[in-house]
Amino acid sequence: MQNVAVKAEPAAANRSAGNSVVETEQLSLTFQTADGPVYALSNVNLTIEQGEFVSFIGPSGCGKTTLMRVIADLEQPTQGRITVNGVTPRDARLNRAYGYVFQAPALYPWRQVDRNVTLPLEIMGLSKDEQAQRAAQYLELVNLKGFEKKFPWQLSGGMQQRVSIARALSFEPDLLLMDEPFGALDEITRDHLNEQLLRLWEKTQKTVVFVTHSIPEAVFLSSKIVVMSPRPGRIIDVIDCNLPPDRTLDARETPEFLEIAHRVREGLRAGHSYDD
Numbered sequence: 001m002q003n004v005a006v007k008a009e010p011a012a013a014n015r016s017a018g019n020s021v022v023e024t025e026q027l028s029l030t031f032q033t034a035d036g037p038v039y040a041l042s043n044v045n046l047t048i049e050q051g052e053f054v055s056f057i058g059p060s061g062c063g064k065t066t067l068m069r070v071i072a073d074l075e076q077p078t079q080g081r082i083t084v085n086g087v088t089p090r091d092a093r094l095n096r097a098y099g100y101v102f103q104a105p106a107l108y109p110w111r112q113v114d115r116n117v118t119l120p121l122e123i124m125g126l127s128k129d130e131q132a133q134r135a136a137q138y139l140e141l142v143n144l145k146g147f148e149k150k151f152p153w154q155l156s157g158g159m160q161q162r163v164s165i166a167r168a169l170s171f172e173p174d175l176l177l178m179d180e181p182f183g184a185l186d187e188i189t190r191d192h193l194n195e196q197l198l199r200l201w202e203k204t205q206k207t208v209v210f211v212t213h214s215i216p217e218a219v220f221l222s223s224k225i226v227v228m229s230p231r232p233g234r235i236i237d238v239i240d241c242n243l244p245p246d247r248t249l250d251a252r253e254t255p256e257f258l259e260i261a262h263r264v265r266e267g268l269r270a271g272h273s274y275d276d
């Protein structure tokens with residue numbers, strides 16, 4: 001495995017206190033199906049430190065979602081080991097270590113926006129006051145103040161996805177798992193949400209794991225990009241890309257940005273030739 005470290009501003013240097021949030025060692029996962037085994041992940045070694053924004057990028061079907069689901073204890077590895085916050089994914093899940101944002105917003109249409117956000121808090125048994133305070137706090141954080149009493153179907157797709165981000169943040173996990181959250185949105189909305197997500201990450205200091213197909217999205221958002229090969233998913237490259245923290249979308253025109261994007265593209269190409 002080739003590791004490429006792109007030197008840029010040490011903007012996120014203060015983020016990592018050297019605490020691993022996710023650690024995998026020789027992690028493999030094979031699905032047994034009626035048509036035979038599907039080798040989804042192969043010998044994945046990965047460390048995600050506290051406060052990092054880590055994107056998984058790779059071709060369709062390479063195992064990005066599967067790796068995310070292993071972190072979330074929604075799939076079990078067939079080989080190797082993984083810890084989340086130093087414990088098993090199961091214990092991390094029981095400790096409510098992470099919030100999960102899916103490709104689609106997955107909101108309940110019959111619940112108003114604030115009551116979608118408070119749903120996990122109801123399940124946790126928080127008081128009504130605490131629920132209301134958190135809903136207000138996190139809806140404001142995703143710029144949805146004033147929309148608390150709307151129903152999801154009264155909001156745009158981008159706003160719905162921001163509600164689901166507020167919901168994932170509402171029980172205050174340190175780790176946010178986001179599986180192509182903006183994949184279904186038009187490019188302008190996606191650009192806007194990318195900027196908002198970056199500001200949110202800077203404000204909250206959460207650790208974010210983010211699945212995407214988009215090279216510009218990965219480079220714009222991430223402090224680290226994990227490039228994966230076609231199935232079985234292996235890590236081809238891990239690229240550090242700490243662009244300046246206060247960047248706007250204009251950063252996509254800078255030489256530093258284009259250099260990192262080029263390295264990601266090269267990694268993706270290298271992954272393909274491996275299988276030829």
Ligand SMILES: Nc1ncnc2c1ncn2[C@@H]1O[C@H](COP(=O)(O)OP(=O)(O)OP(=O)(O)O)[C@@H](O)[C@H]1O
Nearest residue numbers: 031033038040059060061062063064065066067231
């Ligand atoms: N429950 C399952 N049973 C059998 N095969 C599965 C299962 N889940 C995923 N797979 C297979 O594992 C491989 C990896 O799937 P995964 O969804 O992780 O890929 P991905 O990189 O996230 O793809 P995409 O970018 O298209 O969302 C695929 O070949 C998929 O068909």
